Amino acid sequence: MPKPSPRKPISNARLQALAQAKQASAGQLLLKAARLLDETAVARVSRAARSAALRPVHTKLFPHIDFEGTRLVAIAERLGVTKQAVSHWVSELAEMGVVELVADPDDGRAKRVRFTSRGVEAIHDGLGVIRGIEEELAARLGARRMAAFRETLADLVPTLEALRDRDAGDATSAGESR
Numbered sequence: 494m495p496k497p498s499p500r501k502p503i504s505n506a507r508l509q510a511l512a513q514a515k516q517a518s519a520g521q522l523l524l525k526a527a528r529l530l531d532e533t534a535v536a537r538v539s540r541a542a543r544s545a546a547l548r549p550v551h552t553k554l555f556p557h558i559d560f561e562g563t564r565l566v567a568i569a570e571r572l573g574v575t576k577q578a579v580s581h582w583v584s585e586l587a588e589m590g591v592v593e594l595v596a597d598p599d600d601g602r603a604k605r606v607r608f609t610s611r612g613v614e615a616i617h618d619g620l621g622v623i624r625g626i627e628e629e630l631a632a633r634l635g636a637r638r639m640a641a642f643r644e645t646l647a648d649l650v651p652t653l654e655a656l657r658d659r660d661a662g663d664a665t666s667a668g669e670s671r
Contacts, residue, residue: 534622541622546589550582555616562595562605591615 515521531549539547557563557571569579583606586592591612597603608616631639 530623530626533626534619537622537626538619546585551586551591552619554579554582554586558592558606558608560608562597562607564597564603564605568606586612 528549531552535547535549535552553572554568557568565579565583566576568583569576572579583592583594587594590609592606593609594604595607597605627639
């Protein structure tokens with residue numbers, strides 16, 4: 494078996510250019526800010542609960558679980574991970590009493606993940622933690638800037654949803670034309 498060729502080292506100039514490009518990208522900054530907000534909120538929730546059971550991977554599931562329940566495979570597709578990974582994380586959340594698996598009314602063989610009453614309360618508590626972080630940010634950045642940021646995000650979400658839906662339609666059309 495031939496040895497792999499040695500990799501060419503990346504120059505400092507190239508790495509600096511990448512760092513500058515990331516800093517200039519609104520999307521990259523938004524992703525980093527979201528990650529930092531999530532990490533801070535999870536740490537505060539865990540500290541308040543005196544438990545480190547909740548992890549950032551768990552909070553990434555929450556927006557993908559509909560209140561009426563969502564199939565594991567749908568959550569996996571939304572996250573871009575395997576059904577097995579989602580199943581593992583859902584099992585952890587079920588052990589914490591945050592979610593439960595219930596029969597899918599549309600398919601007796603399938604299960605849906607939905608929040609328990611404890612899970613709904615935990616989300617309310619988590620949103621309270623996030624509100625506290627937002628208040629700290631407003632104190633540092635100014636209430637007007639935070640209000641403008643929130644308004645911009647509120648406009649950005651449906652715009653990005655429309656782009657996603659359009660792109661999904663384009664991908665479907667491209668697949669049909671092959």
